[in-house]
Amino acid sequence: DTAVSQTPKYLVTQMGNDKSIKCEQNLGHDTMYWYKQDSKKFLKIMFSYNNKELIINETVPNRFSPKSPDKAHLNLHINSLELGDSAVYFCASSQVRGGAEAFFGQGTRLTVV
């Protein structure tokens, strides 16, 4: 069983469209994250949720809206997609304790054309 799974793995869409990426973890973790990896491979935190509550929002445009229906799921919805949104988006989860290992999903490569 995959610990952190994201769908889809690849997503190609046109500018202006709205799309969602889904994430599920079966590790029993309380904290989930979205990270963005740009074309230069730089990884940066976007959001963090703890037990369905948003705790980190790192100056991400309002077009990005995370939703956590329960602590095992964290979805990312993106409105009005722009070319600059093209990137790999990683979901991750961890326990709520200092220095806990983050487990990552396999990433979703989003290409906006």
Add this chain to the structure above:
Amino acid sequence: AQTVTQSQPEMSVQEAETVTLSCTYDTSESDYYLFWYKQPPSRQMILVIRQEAYKQQNATENRFSVNFQKAAKSFSLKISDSQLGDAAMYFCAYSGGGSEKLVFGKGTKLTVNP
């Protein structure tokens, strides 16, 4: 704000040799954690090794070890007996200040030559 710097965009090593990847960080926190993550071409992020700042002993995991110099804010990764499967991007990361979020360096691409 915490920052993580990896000054080597690319490194290469011969199979069976040893290579060291550099990482420095900046923080005013006293309680923090440092990590090395590996990202092979499959894109999957894999934890290689983890270090608690309050521990003086350097972490080791089989062929992987770190040289943690707290005063210098340096956290290098040594890979011994390099294998072809070690070829990947390696990211140094920091978490601390009560937050579990990871702050990543820009990564080092490691090539292993047969």
